[in-house]
Amino acid sequence: MYLHGTSQINSKGHLEIGGVDTMDITKEYGTPVFVYDVELIRRRARGFKKAFETEGMQYQVAYASKAFSCIAMVQLADELGLSLDVVSGGEMLTAKRAGFPMERVHLHGNNKSLEEIQMALDLDVGCFVVDNFHELDMLKEQTEKTKKSPHVLIRTTPGIEAHTHEYISTGQEDSKFGFDLTSGQADEAIKRLKDHPYLQLKGIHCHIGSQIFDTNGFSMAIEKLFSQIIRWKEELDFEPEVLNAGGGFGIRYVEGDEPLLPEEYVTSLIHTVKEQSAMHGLKIPEIWIEPGRAMTGDAGTTLYKIGSQKNIPGVRRYAAVDGGMTDNIRPALYHAEYEGVLANRANDKAEDTFAIAGKCCESGDMLIWDLPLPEIAEDDVLAVFCTGAYGYAMANNYNRFSRPPVVFAENGSVQLVIKKESYEDLLRNDLPLRSAERV
Numbered sequence: 001m002y003l004h005g006t007s008q009i010n011s012k013g014h015l016e017i018g019g020v021d022t023m024d025i026t027k028e029y030g031t032p033v034f035v036y037d038v039e040l041i042r043r044r045a046r047g048f049k050k051a052f053e054t055e056g057m058q059y060q061v062a063y064a065s066k067a068f069s070c071i072a073m074v075q076l077a078d079e080l081g082l083s084l085d086v087v088s089g090g091e092m093l094t095a096k097r098a099g100f101p102m103e104r105v106h107l108h109g110n111n112k113s114l115e116e117i118q119m120a121l122d123l124d125v126g127c128f129v130v131d132n133f134h135e136l137d138m139l140k141e142q143t144e145k146t147k148k149s150p151h152v153l154i155r156t157t158p159g160i161e162a163h164t165h166e167y168i169s170t171g172q173e174d175s176k177f178g179f180d181l182t183s184g185q186a187d188e189a190i191k192r193l194k195d196h197p198y199l200q201l202k203g204i205h206c207h208i209g210s211q212i213f214d215t216n217g218f219s220m221a222i223e224k225l226f227s228q229i230i231r232w233k234e235e236l237d238f239e240p241e242v243l244n245a246g247g248g249f250g251i252r253y254v255e256g257d258e259p260l261l262p263e264e265y266v267t268s269l270i271h272t273v274k275e276q277s278a279m280h281g282l283k284i285p286e287i288w289i290e291p292g293r294a295m296t297g298d299a300g301t302t303l304y305k306i307g308s309q310k311n312i313p314g315v316r317r318y319a320a321v322d323g324g325m326t327d328n329i330r331p332a333l334y335h336a337e338y339e340g341v342l343a344n345r346a347n348d349k350a351e352d353t354f355a356i357a358g359k360c361c362e363s364g365d366m367l368i369w370d371l372p373l374p375e376i377a378e379d380d381v382l383a384v385f386c387t388g389a390y391g392y393a394m395a396n397n398y399n400r401f402s403r404p405p406v407v408f409a410e411n412g413s414v415q416l417v418i419k420k421e422s423y424e425d426l427l428r429n430d431l432p433l434r435s436a437e438r439v
């Protein structure tokens, strides 16, 4: 069994996270519940920053809050000296309410609305990552109106295909994101932005995909960008001060996943950027990165209660838990794989293989297809590891299930950071049918 971060098995045979017995957590908060190992998030943040500091670089590590956003998480990101990547009005407002320094917030999005652009200017968001001409026009108009002068990066698609699931690969030419490098779109964006009286064009952004295990794709993307930068310098008198290499750093979900350490990804990035700058006689730009999954993914564990079982002899043994695709849609969406353990009997030997099903009215609502477990009984608690990124963040109310609570565990104490959604929360926006006097 692979245990992440501070997770360990205590003398009662219970899974412990952040020094807290997970059985105490389920007693207090019920199931399902997301538990974050805060110390592991701290370690990840330190890892990403360390390499930049060792190499004496100007940098920003922006936590991609789409992976998991809530007020406490954003406050933790601030405490860790991170910047923040947001992609919506909701994520922006979370940052504001968390008291996050808005100048360190970077706004992404391939279809930012006018309302979101206005909100970002109102909130003094530090940097817009401009994705397309539609946004560019709105942004120009709004900055001319408000006389605000945010920093801007141009998001480019470098034409690099990361070896990952098709739906989470974003850097290839045929992508909905960013300005294409080869057709001249990026050049046009630079021309339109360069001498704008308010928008301060600082640099270039690219993001090649997610859950990437090696450094080749990042290096190739940087080399590709530099081949354009030398041309931009000559033809457009534009040399980026900032190069944002995006996120995408992988984590270990299951055996066979072999990610690098955060500092290893960063060291390689820095070397490629330094090498390319020296080769082309350019200044070394600031490097910004945007890790999401690698910051919170393996720090999250979901605890479920086992309920019904179904044995189809010679075919499969199903065990259903009290959550599923409503709190973790990744298996249904990407065939993502997870590992898990019985949190209340973590030392018991596995005796059979179980397919762990969710409780939604959907055959594809499966969490794990082949999990070795001991003989299980009703009310056993199943811990599914590595659910900290794009778990709660992609949670939904299908079948009108409510979203679980989230707790942070550290140094033997536990703190509730998101309350369980109540039935009242679920019904809050419903209005009765106008003709239905009966309601």
Ligand SMILES: Cc1ncc(COP(=O)(O)O)c(C=O)c1O
Pocket (backbone or CB within 6 Å): 064, 067, 085, 108, 170, 207, 209, 210, 211, 246, 247, 248, 249, 290, 291, 292, 293, 294, 389
């Ligand atoms: C622009 C951008 N930055 C950062 C991220 C975070 O990616 P990850 O969670 O894989 O680090 C994403 C999502 O893939 C993204 O689209």
Ligand SMILES: N[C@@H](CCCC[NH3+])C(=O)O
Pocket (backbone or CB within 6 Å): 066, 168, 210, 330, 389, 390
């Ligand atoms: N949500 C995806 C990754 C996409 C990240 C955002 N571009 C996942 O769970 O893996």
